[in-house]
Amino acid sequence: MTNEELAIIPESQALPTLPTKASLTEVVQRASDMASVLKDVIDQNNLSVKVKGGNHILVEAWQTVGRFCNYVGRTSIATDYSGDGVMGTAEIVELNTGHIVSTASAICGGKGDGHWVNSPYNHQASMAQTRALGKAFRNVLSWIVVLAGYQPTPAEEMPPDAPVQAPRSPVQAPQGNDQYQCPKHPGKAWFKRGKMKAPAHPME
Numbered sequence: 001m002t003n004e005e006l007a008i009i010p011e012s013q014a015l016p017t018l019p020t021k022a023s024l025t026e027v028v029q030r031a032s033d034m035a036s037v038l039k040d041v042i043d044q045n046n047l048s049v050k051v052k053g054g055n056h057i058l059v060e061a062w063q064t065v066g067r068f069c070n071y072v073g074r075t076s077i078a079t080d081y082s083g084d085g086v087m088g089t090a091e092i093v094e095l096n097t098g099h100i101v102s103t104a105s106a107i108c109g110g111k112g113d114g115h116w117v118n119s120p121y122n123h124q125a126s127m128a129q130t131r132a133l134g135k136a137f138r139n140v141l142s143w144i145v146v147l148a149g150y151q152p153t154p155a156e157e158m159p160p161d162a163p164v165q166a167p168r169s170p171v172q173a174p175q176g177n178d179q180y181q182c183p184k185h186p187g188k189a190w191f192k193r194g195k196m197k198a199p200a201h202p203m204e
Helices: 021-045 059-068 114-118 121-147
Strands: 048-051 054-057 071-077 086-094 100-108
Touching (some): 021 059, 059 071, 059 121, 100 121, 114 121
Antiparallel strands (some): 048 054, 086 100
């Protein structure tokens, strides 16, 4: 090919179109409203854990904020991975268009991965996909999670030896409420949360 056959395409001098202050304010407001609802869902369903002083949300909470934004996740196992443990992969897909907006991979059972190193294959495979899913959601939705007051790193990604959240303080039993009095330990402070079928209190 000779020089005469080449055409020089000049670089565009146009500046990129930037969003207006009004549009940015609207985006932040909508995200803040979403974050407020998300926090209520997380708190009511105990979908966060405290690790090293920060609150990290579980993958179910990431899936919730994903649905707020019309995103769903799909996972698989990386069959071509030959390292220690199991590698899971995840894609975040926009429901309306089917476009992939984020991808991620994660390993479970590798060297230094706590009790997961000696866990059965199916347990490692499940956690690898769970970690990948949380990471993929984080790539596109962490800013909303931060607005809700949580750390951007999914709980499942935190080191296995990191100190986890201490049990919540039990709720003091109301006076005169025999329905929640322990027959063997009357007056003991009780609590009931999550999927517990009945109230309980810690044993000394």
